[in-house]
Amino acid sequence: MIRIETIETSSLGDRSYLVSDGDVAVVVDPQRDIDRVQALVAERGVRVTHVLETHVHNDYVTGGLELSRQTRAAYVLAEGSDVEFDHLAVSDGEVFEAGTMRLRVLHTPGHTHHHVSYALEDAEGEVQGVFTGGSMLYGATGRTDLVAPEDTLGLTHAQYHSVQRLARELPAEAAVFPTHGFGSFCSATPTSGTDSTVGDQVKVNPALTLAEQDYVDTLLAGLDAYPAYYAHMGPINRRGPAPVDLSRPAPVDPGELRRRIEVGEWVVDLRERTAFAAGHLTGSLGFELSSNFVTYLGWLYRYGTPLTLIGESEDQVADARRELVRIGVDELAGVAVGDIGTLADGAPLRSYPVTDFGGLAAAMNRGPVEVLDARRNDERAQGYVRGSRHIPLHQLDDRIDEVPEGEVWVYCGSGYRASIAASVLDRPGRQVVLINDSYDNAGTAGLEERPAEADNRADSA
Numbered sequence: 001m002i003r004i005e006t007i008e009t010s011s012l013g014d015r016s017y018l019v020s021d022g023d024v025a026v027v028v029d030p031q032r033d034i035d036r037v038q039a040l041v042a043e044r045g046v047r048v049t050h051v052l053e054t055h056v057h058n059d060y061v062t063g064g065l066e067l068s069r070q071t072r073a074a075y076v077l078a079e080g081s082d083v084e085f086d087h088l089a090v091s092d093g094e095v096f097e098a099g100t101m102r103l104r105v106l107h108t109p110g111h112t113h114h115h116v117s118y119a120l121e122d123a124e125g126e127v128q129g130v131f132t133g134g135s136m137l138y139g140a141t142g143r144t145d146l147v148a149p150e151d152t153l154g155l156t157h158a159q160y161h162s163v164q165r166l167a168r169e170l171p172a173e174a175a176v177f178p179t180h181g182f183g184s185f186c187s188a189t190p191t192s193g194t195d196s197t198v199g200d201q202v203k204v205n206p207a208l209t210l211a212e213q214d215y216v217d218t219l220l221a222g223l224d225a226y227p228a229y230y231a232h233m234g235p236i237n238r239r240g241p242a243p244v245d246l247s248r249p250a251p252v253d254p255g256e257l258r259r260r261i262e263v264g265e266w267v268v269d270l271r272e273r274t275a276f277a278a279g280h281l282t283g284s285l286g287f288e289l290s291s292n293f294v295t296y297l298g299w300l301y302r303y304g305t306p307l308t309l310i311g312e313s314e315d316q317v318a319d320a321r322r323e324l325v326r327i328g329v330d331e332l333a334g335v336a337v338g339d340i341g342t343l344a345d346g347a348p349l350r351s352y353p354v355t356d357f358g359g360l361a362a363a364m365n366r367g368p369v370e371v372l373d374a375r376r377n378d379e380r381a382q383g384y385v386r387g388s389r390h391i392p393l394h395q396l397d398d399r400i401d402e403v404p405e406g407e408v409w410v411y412c413g414s415g416y417r418a419s420i421a422a423s424v425l426d427r428p429g430r431q432v433v434l435i436n437d438s439y440d441n442a443g444t445a446g447l448e449e450r451p452a453e454a455d456n457r458a459d460s461a
Contacts, residue, residue, distance in 0.1 A: 002101060002120070002128050003044075004177065007036055011294050011323055012060055013184030017131060017177055018044070019120065024099030026050040027067060028118065028131045029179040032244050032326045034063035034070070041071075048073045049098045050088075054133025054179055055115040056081050058146045058230045059186050061241045061328045078107070078114040085240040090116070108135040108166065110159025111142035111186070113151070117162075119170060129175035130198070136163045137181035139192040139204045145223050146186070146230060152223075156216045163207035172199030185226040185295070188219045224378045225394060229298035229327050236328050244325050248318070252308055252334035254345035257281065265306040265333065268297065270320050271340070273419035277434050279340055279349035281310070286423035289316055292416050294323040299394045300420070306333040313337060352426055356437035357445040360385070360409055364447070370404055374412045374421040375439070385411065385442055386449035393417045396424055403430075411435035411442070 007016040009031050017028040018040050025046040030037050041048060048071040051064045055078065065085060068075035076096075079089040090096070092107035100123040108117045111134030118131045134142030141163055144155040176198060181191035189206070202208050206215050252260070261267050261283035269276050269284050270293075276286035287297045289311075301307070309332060311317040317335045324332070336343050363369050364387075371388040373380060380390050391399050393412070408425060412418040415436035422432040442448045 002122055004120075004129060004175075005040060006177075007031070007040065008182070009060070009326065010182065011291050012326060013182045013187070014060060014179055015177070015182060016179070019101070020044055020046045021099050021101050021122075023047055024049055024101070026052060026098045026101070026103070027064075027073075028052045028177070029054055029057070029133065030063040030067050032061045032063045032241065033246065033322055034067045034244065035246075037063070037067060038070075047071075050074045050076055050096070050103075052076045052103070052118055052131070053078075053081075054117060054131060054135075055112045056083065056234055056237050058112075058233050059180070059184060059227070060326050061233060062237050063241075063244065065240050066243050078105075078116040080114045081238075083238045083240065092116070106130075106166065106169070108132070108162035110135055110144055110155050110162045111180075112147055113155070115162070117166060119174070127171055127174045129177055130166060130170055131177045131179075132166065133179045134186050135159065135178075136166050136176055136198075136201055136205065136207070137178045137187055137191050138176070138194070138196045139201075140181060140187050140189045141205070141207050141219070142180055142186050143188040143223060143226070144219065146226070152220070153216070156219050157212065159219075160207050160212050160215050163201075163205060167198055167202050167208050170198045172197060172202070174198045176201060183291075185230075189222050222378070224376055225392065227295055227299040228394065229301070229303070232303055232328055241328070242330070245330060246318070246321055246325065248314070248335065249309075249321070249332040250334045252336045254336075254343050254347075256334075257308065257310070257336055257343060258345075258347065260306065260308055260333070265308065266301065267308045267310065269310040269340075269423075270316050271310070271312055273415065273434070274354050274436060276419065276423065277352050277354045279351050280423070281340070281344055281347070282350045283427070284310065284423070286419055288416065288419060289320050289323075290416065293320065294327055296393065296417060296420055297324070298327045298329070300397060301329065303329070307331075308333045309335045310340070310343065311335065311337050350426060352422060352432045352434060354434045354436050357411070357435060357441045357447060360411070360435055361445040361447055363409070370406065370408045372403060372408050372410045372421065372425075374410055374417045379413060379439075381451060383443070383448045383450045385447045393421050396421055400424070405430055407431040407433065409433040409435055411437070411439065413439045
């Protein structure tokens with residue numbers, strides 16, 4: 001009996017799969033830290049014969065090459081993937097066997113030109129499921145603007161036809177197993193649900209409910225910025241990633257921490273955002289180690305810049321290290337673990353206040369307040385704090401001169417991005433206030449303004 005198990009990487013919004021029948025298994029779209037796959041393989045007592053990639057990934061460094069080497073499995077990629085290492089190139093319509101399982105290759109371009117899906121058949125030839133990568137997602141499709149601007153329109157039309165093909169050629173009861181779409185920026189629009197079938201998608205997926213041009217127009221209109229680190233992922237995956245290294249970096253003492261900050265290196269504090277606000281090394285950056293850590297650090301980080309981590313424990317640093325190798329940040333300049341006061345070695349700590357939208361409302365009632373909105377453009381378009389200045393977090397470093405000196409209150413959708421923005425802004429000569437609150441509460445506090453309201457006021461002026 002075929003068994004399909006999910007290996008979830010929630011911080012990147014992705015899933016990998018171990019598919020087994022008897023003592024034979026295949027792995028689909030594995031992440032860089034393959035020890036998770038290997039542990040499950042050992043637990044199940046199976047032998048991996050094939051490692052499958054649906055496409056050359058743009059949002060993470062693959063573990064497929066190293067896993068195939070360690071298991072001596074065939075490494076399967078779509079023909080034309082333009083990789084620089086030996087692999088099994090497959091094209092549309094090909095079928096290969098893994099024990100009693102059969103996998104049929106379906107060319108499903110859209111997310112990339114060479115993207116493929118794999119239909120999984122049992123010994124009787126019945127389709128049990130389809131691994132759709134970045135094509136058919138749960139209530140959405142993969143974004144189509146990651147290859148090149150001039151290719152986006154054509155790939156969007158191709159994505160529509162790819163999803164239509166899956167629905168047309170596969171049985172309604174076939175389970176759908178996408179790689180992206182669980183918070184990943186590889187999804188063109190938000191996804192819904194954690195499991196689905198082809199028949200379910202016929203009812204809800206925009207590529208199956210809209211006419212082609214309506215789908216294309218809707219998808220293109222919804223595309224917003226995606227993490228800057230994506231630019232590095234494709235090239236790394238085509239060259240062939242080096243084996244993963246999860247070893248502990250060298251320890252760094254307080255004096256060296258201070259020197260690194262002074263010369264402009266990245267010193268990243270992993271502690272919870274309010275702990276950082278209460279006291280941190282001047283010039284350090286606060287990236288709370290949570291589900292959004294790797295996405296936003298990777299978005300702001302300039303690859304090659306020396307990076308040192310500050311953590312409360314060895315486990316916290318190890319978790320951050322694991323997250324970072326998934327996006328190809330392999331070289332850490334060092335780590336410092338322990339109490340922040342001890343790491344400061346007598347130097348004064350900086351701090352800033354933390355409040356909520358109720359606190360902001362009270363402050364605005366007392367007089368003018370400089371407010372910074374660190375959310376994305378698509379969020380801003382739905383509403384914002386009246387009078388706020390908008391600089392998305394990923395643009396802040398390049399536009400920091402637009403932020404006035406003095407006191408600045410910073411908000412986002414939950415407080416996480418605002419906390420990063422606050423740490424970037426917090427320097428001598430500027431006071432920041434972190435609004436650590438859900439944006440939903442801005443309306444409750446009477447602060448929200450919507451674009452139509454602002455336009456109406458301007459028209460009547």
